[in-house]
Amino acid sequence: VEPVDSKAFLTAYYGELRAHLERKLLLGNRKADKYAR
Structure with a gap:
């Protein structure tokens, strides 16, 4: 295998x-925001 590859x-x-x-x-952040509100 060549280094470039x-x-x-x-x-x-x-x-x-x-x-x-x-x-x-x-x-995860979206879910946390939903529960926070």
Whole structure:
């Protein structure tokens, strides 16, 4: 495996992982706001 390919893979992987976590946090915050009010 070439370093460039592995770097591109990691970049895409972490990008998806971060997007997933951010969506999870947004849903959690939205739910918390609903209960707070």
